[in-house]
Amino acid sequence: MPVGTSLRSACPINALVESVGDPWSLLILRDVVLRRRFRYSEFQRSDEGIATNILAERLKRLVRDGFLEKRADPGDRRSSLFLPTDRTLDLIPLLFAAMAWSARHEPTAEIPAGILEAYRADPLGTTAMLVSDIRQIQEGLTV
Amino acid sequence: MPVGTSLRSACPINALVESVGDPWSLLILRDVVLRRRFRYSEFQRSDEGIATNILAERLKRLVRDGFLEKRADPGDRRSSLFLPTDRTLDLIPLLFAAMAWSARHEPTAEIPAGILEAYRADPLGTTAMLVSDIRQIQEGLTV
């Protein structure tokens, strides 16, 4: 949520809903965290088919609200990188909770092989691995 | 989602977003699971202030999509009870992940005392306790 805006309530679950509870924000953050996609064109390619105007607006909001940082792409000056902040990386447990729920209750959902089991066996370790992985890619991209 | 409706993608995170990713569904389920509220009027009283038409429509959808079961309230024939199915109870880990995220990243969020610590110390046990608690209340209400 924007810094000066008040939430509908003090409830922590409501806070999350108001932050990333629209139909697209969480999917963009999923792309960033679980698929290592950092560019506008990469988000656009995801299966859900986000409209370009919505994507642009949502990226602005996610930057404004501290979920993403926008940086120049050193490899292509037309492009920018949208890199995750801690605010986003701390959503990893929630993303896995969502995956676990769908694995049980949405028979049509395709669960990426292995990752959910790895998380179940060692949540903190798997999270730490994902984070360090992303940090490493970031270093490679921003040098 | 409605039974015959296809999802935007096969992604499990998208499946959850399409099921309860609107601004209200998850808050209603929070009321049911964490606050033991089962009635229309109780949902209406929550701080977020849901509009009556939205609440009615959302309850219908949550029943249709298998999150809630509607039963007669034995104590008052005007009233109905909206009771959680397993589909809803299995959202407990996600609700706690949301609470934990807000506890860290939303300073204005008020975290209910003790429950998050209890969940951190023993997730499965705390979940089981919540579930058996709700089941017990249900028995008391539906006898």
Next chain:
DNA sequence: CGATTGACTTGCATAATGCAAGCTAATAGC
């Protein structure tokens, strides 16, 4: 140097949400 790509913006149609009022059956108070 012309064609393509990346990252948008603009305009407009449709859908979702929000607000206020009203309505009906059941219950509570007297």
Next chain:
DNA sequence: GCTATTAGCTTGCATTATGCAAGTCAATCG
């Protein structure tokens, strides 16, 4: 048993969000 209140809605309308198609513009590719 008559009246007021409550529970659970529905309806109408304004506002906001989302979706779709097209267009812009600078950087890059061939």
